[in-house]
Amino acid sequence: MHQRNCLNASDVRILMAAGRAEAERRGLPVAFAVVDEAGVLLALERLDGARFHTPEAAWLKARTAAITRTSTQDLQGAVQANAALLAFPDRLPLTGGLPLLAGEDIVGGVGSSGGEPEDDLAVCHAVYESLRRLPLPG
Numbered sequence: 001m002h003q004r005n006c007l008n009a010s011d012v013r014i015l016m017a018a019g020r021a022e023a024e025r026r027g028l029p030v031a032f033a034v035v036d037e038a039g040v041l042l043a044l045e046r047l048d049g050a051r052f053h054t055p056e057a058a059w060l061k062a063r064t065a066a067i068t069r070t071s072t073q074d075l076q077g078a079v080q081a082n083a084a085l086l087a088f089p090d091r092l093p094l095t096g097g098l099p100l101l102a103g104e105d106i107v108g109g110v111g112s113s114g115g116e117p118e119d120d121l122a123v124c125h126a127v128y129e130s131l132r133r134l135p136l137p138g
Contacts, residue, residue, distance in 0.1 A: 005102035005136045007036060012043045015100075018130035019110065022123050023047055030114035031055040032062075032123050037106045039063035039090075047114075054114040061097030061111025061120075063090060069106050072097035073121065096120030098128050102136040 007015075012034055019032045029049030034042045039062070046055045061072050068075060068091075075093035079085045085093065095117035100108040112123035 005105040005107050007034070007042065007100075007107050011131075011134055011136075014134065015110070015127045015130050016043050016045060019112070019123050019127045020045060020047070022126035023112070023115075026115070026119055026122065028115040028119050028123065030112050030120065030123060031058040032110065032112040032127070033058040034100070034108055034110050034127065035059065035062040035066050036108045037066055039066045039109065042108065050114045057092060057094075057113035058096070058111040060090060060092035061094065061113060062109040063111070064092055064109070065097035065099045065111065066106060066109030067091070069099045071099070072111070073117070096124060098124040100128060100131050102131065102134075107131075107136070 015034050023030050031046040031050045031054035033044040072093050073095040079093045097111040110124045110127040112120035
């Protein structure tokens with residue numbers, strides 16, 4: 001039987017620290033979130049200056065990336081071609097969400113909101129890279 005990887009509380013603290021460091025390095029007033037493989041919120045942080053809507057947008061981007069196993073940037077193009085994809089509730093297919101993988105296992109997603117699309121994506125990439133350095137099997 002295959003044993004699935006999953007994020008624990010310690011892992012999530014490390015991921016959030018990486019996201020915060022990247023956002024602060026860039027001077028971004030963002031919110032960012034980490035969810036589990038089902039899109040359930042594990043951690044959310046709203047940095048100073050982040051607008052009121054950014055926490056929910058970050059969570060929805062993270063959830064979308066985890067559930068679809070796809071970058072929200074890639075989904076944004078798919079939605080432009082097929083607007084019916086917007087009918088799914090609690091999803092936000094805008095740039096700034098990445099699935100988090102450990103080996104072949106989806107372990108969650110990360111989303112960022114409040115910066116330009118490339119800045120939100122940079123925060124997500126920092127979180128993803130910190131996941132790659134964790135001692136998860138696979």
